[in-house]
Amino acid sequence: MSLWKQAWLIARTDLRVEGRSGEILWIVLPYGALALFLIPIATALPLRVLSDIGIGMYWVVVLLFGMFVTLRQSSQASPQERDLMRLTLGDPAALFLGKSVASTTLLGVFQLVMGPISVAFFNPALPPQWWLLIPVSALLALAMAMTGTLVGLLVAGTRSSTALAPLLAAGLAFPSLVGASIATSNLADEKSIVTPIALLLLVVAVTSAIGIASSTLLEDQ
Amino acid sequence: MKTQRIFAWLATVALGYGLYLAITSPPDAVQGEFVRIFYVHVSTAWVAFAAFGVTLTGSLAWLALKRPILDRTAAASAEIGVFFTGLAIMTGMIWGKPVWGTAWNWGDARLVSTAVMFFVYVGYLALRRTISDKRVRANRSAVLGSMAFLMVPAVYFSVNIWRTLHQGPTIRSDGASMDPAMLAAFLTNLAAFSLVFVALLITRVRLELLAESVATDEASERHGLATPDLEML
Amino acid sequence: MAVLGCDRGATEGILRLVQALVQLDNVTLAFGANQVLNDVTLSISPGECVGIQGPNGSGKTTLIRVIGTLQQISSGSVIVLPLEPKPRLEIGLVGHRAALNDFLTLRENLEFVAGLRAIPSSEVERTLSATGLDPVANRRADRASQGMRRRTDLARIALTSPKLLLLDEPYTGLDETATGIVDQLIKNTRERGGGVALVSHDPAVLTRVADRVVSL
Numbered sequence: 001m002s003l004w005k006q007a008w009l010i011a012r013t014d015l016r017v018e019g020r021s022g023e024i025l026w027i028v029l030p031y032g033a034l035a036l037f038l039i040p041i042a043t044a045l046p047l048r049v050l051s052d053i054g055i056g057m058y059w060v061v062v063l064l065f066g067m068f069v070t071l072r073q074s075s076q077a078s079p080q081e082r083d084l085m086r087l088t089l090g091d092p093a094a095l096f097l098g099k100s101v102a103s104t105t106l107l108g109v110f111q112l113v114m115g116p117i118s119v120a121f122f123n124p125a126l127p128p129q130w131w132l133l134i135p136v137s138a139l140l141a142l143a144m145a146m147t148g149t150l151v152g153l154l155v156a157g158t159r160s161s162t163a164l165a166p167l168l169a170a171g172l173a174f175p176s177l178v179g180a181s182i183a184t185s186n187l188a189d190e191k192s193i194v195t196p197i198a199l200l201l202l203v204v205a206v207t208s209a210i211g212i213a214s215s216t217l218l219e220d221q
Numbered sequence: 222m223k224t225q226r227i228f229a230w231l232a233t234v235a236l237g238y239g240l241y242l243a244i245t246s247p248p249d250a251v252q253g254e255f256v257r258i259f260y261v262h263v264s265t266a267w268v269a270f271a272a273f274g275v276t277l278t279g280s281l282a283w284l285a286l287k288r289p290i291l292d293r294t295a296a297a298s299a300e301i302g303v304f305f306t307g308l309a310i311m312t313g314m315i316w317g318k319p320v321w322g323t324a325w326n327w328g329d330a331r332l333v334s335t336a337v338m339f340f341v342y343v344g345y346l347a348l349r350r351t352i353s354d355k356r357v358r359a360n361r362s363a364v365l366g367s368m369a370f371l372m373v374p375a376v377y378f379s380v381n382i383w384r385t386l387h388q389g390p391t392i393r394s395d396g397a398s399m400d401p402a403m404l405a406a407f408l409t410n411l412a413a414f415s416l417v418f419v420a421l422l423i424t425r426v427r428l429e430l431l432a433e434s435v436a437t438d439e440a441s442e443r444h445g446l447a448t449p450d451l452e453m454l
Numbered sequence: 455m456a457v458l459g460c461d462r463g464a465t466e467g468i469l470r471l472v473q474a475l476v477q478l479d480n481v482t483l484a485f486g487a488n489q490v491l492n493d494v495t496l497s498i499s500p501g502e503c504v505g506i507q508g509p510n511g512s513g514k515t516t517l518i519r520v521i522g523t524l525q526q527i528s529s530g531s532v533i534v535l536p537l538e539p540k541p542r543l544e545i546g547l548v549g550h551r552a553a554l555n556d557f558l559t560l561r562e563n564l565e566f567v568a569g570l571r572a573i574p575s576s577e578v579e580r581t582l583s584a585t586g587l588d589p590v591a592n593r594r595a596d597r598a599s600q601g602m603r604r605r606t607d608l609a610r611i612a613l614t615s616p617k618l619l620l621l622d623e624p625y626t627g628l629d630e631t632a633t634g635i636v637d638q639l640i641k642n643t644r645e646r647g648g649g650v651a652l653v654s655h656d657p658a659v660l661t662r663v664a665d666r667v668v669s670l
Binding site: 006 | 519522524526540542543545546547549551552553554555557558562566567569570571594610
């Protein structure tokens with residue numbers, strides 16, 4: 001069976017599992033929304049300032065809570081399941097690709113829900129070409145999904161993986177956050193967003209190359 | 222052992238001379254006496270970046286050759302890199318307080334992203350601590366060590382694509398912009414800190430290999446369960 | 455009838471028969487200061503069932519994982535299914551705990567493996583019937599009993615028909631019917647010319663099933 005067919009089956013199964021566990025719908029999404037809700041209360045900033053930082057806060061919540069999406073418990077395999085995958089997949093890269101596709105989809109949904117909540121809470125000053133933030137968001141989702149999946153494979157089966165994974169994932173996702181942040185400020189200043197898009201594309205290219213190249217190494221325990 | 226001692230002595234002497242030059246060099250026209258911290262700050266930052274470069278090289282070399290010393294070198298260098306990154310951030314803050322008027326500047330991309338790099342490599346060291354199997358640890362660390370190094374160019378170039386207060390290149394391709402005495406102090410410190418790095422690296426790798434050989438000696442005795450004394454129950 | 459030395463296909467066939475499926479030589483494995491396997495040499499020939507016994511902590515499960523190419527060794531050599539282009543795909547492992555995703559039904563768990571191996575879904579249905587799982591096949595794995603879960607694990611082996619079957623305490627906690635399934639899987643594997651490694655702490659089981667027993 002081809003690599004892509006296996007990856008697609010893994011992605012579909014992952015999404016089905018998430019649909020049943022409801023981890024993102026019932027835990028990560030409310031938690032992220034709560035974070036957006038707490039920021040204005042904790043900072044007690046005037047409405048005008050909140051409006052200025054609105055999009056930035058959205059990116060931060062997407063980065064930090066999006067990591068919970070990519071590292072969701074429902075997608076973490078037990079040691080027995082990991083052994084089974086190693087004895088079942090012809091090419092272990094299918095696992096990396098499949099999980100990345102599933103996480104990208106879920107991050108897309110996460111961003112779709114968080115976007116309107118941010119607008120409602122912060123009333124941010126959206127740039128005239130705000131719709132250009134959609135491809136930026138999509139690329140951010142892809143970059144974060146791949147980073148998160150790779151980190152998930154790196155820490156699989158290790159002690160303290162629950163605490164370690166977010167530290168690694170959030171750190172490695174830093175260039176993606178910079179990309180999204182520059183894109184937002186460039187759009188506000190009505191400048192080109194080619195550079196931040198290129199940065200995000202570079203992160204996607206490098207992460208996917210490392211993920212695919214190292215998949216055989218990372219399945220060994 | 223001999224090499225280790227030679228480097229340790231060289232590093233100590235060079236560091237002493239570097240500090241002497243840093244103290245006796247003339248003050249800067251703009252920054253005054255505060256420029257002296259700069260010699261240490263830039264040198265520690267240089268060692269941090271070089272150390273992470275060695276971690277990348279060691280990681281890639283491990284993946285290609287699977288020699289244990291390559292993995293241990295990568296790990297030792299990451300430890301040193303984390304220490305010197307912390308030092309670079311601290312000296313940067315000490316420098317920034319009088320020069321910028323604030324110890325921590327959120328507008329400075331290089332400062333912020335260096336801090337992020339610090340955390341990524343702390344994560345690298347943490348990952349190593351969580352895996353007991355040497356080969357698995359080496360494999361996974363090598364993947365992370367290669368990926369984490371992506372942070373280094375990200376850190377370096379972010380200064381150009383993000384709004385920043387950070388000082389630009391100190392020595393430019395169109396010729397040195399520095400007083401010769403200051404340049405001498407700068408380059409001596411750079412060399413001295415590089416020697417400190419090499420001395421620390423050799424010592425750390427040697428220590429790790431010694432620790433492993435002790436563990437292997439212990440392992441040669443079989444650790445199994447003893448026969449129970451049922452009458453004692 | 456093919457003549458030896460004249461027919462390449464026949465030569466390969468004979469080689470295949472004489473070649474050991476598994477050959478472990480002087481395998482040593484240590485986790486830090488803890489020596490788990492010490493100079494283990496073992497081979498499994500086509501059609502053979504090798505029993506592995508030993509006290510608690512002697513490394514039986516680790517040895518099964520080494521044979522299954524799932525565990526790296528410190529020194530020695532491991533050759534598993536040398537004639538297979540992708541040996542791992544020909545290994546079936548049944549461990550202490552079933553390798554099931556809790557959020558999928560028993561049927562979906564089997565369909566997932568079948569999908570990855572391009573096995574038609576009719577085979578899944580046939581296997582579910584053969585193992586007596588069809589009445590509970592739509593039950594989610596986390597709501598299935600331990601017996602059903604173990605039986606699903608066995609059904610996966612029946613579905614994939616591996617050349618090398620690795621069983622780690624397969625009879626523990628099984629009823630008579632499920633015990634019969636394990637026996638049948640071992641028999642089928644041997645008849646196909648495959649090999650079986652069976653870990654058990656019960657000497658009676660090993661005497662009944664294994665051709666020879668290796669002690670750790």
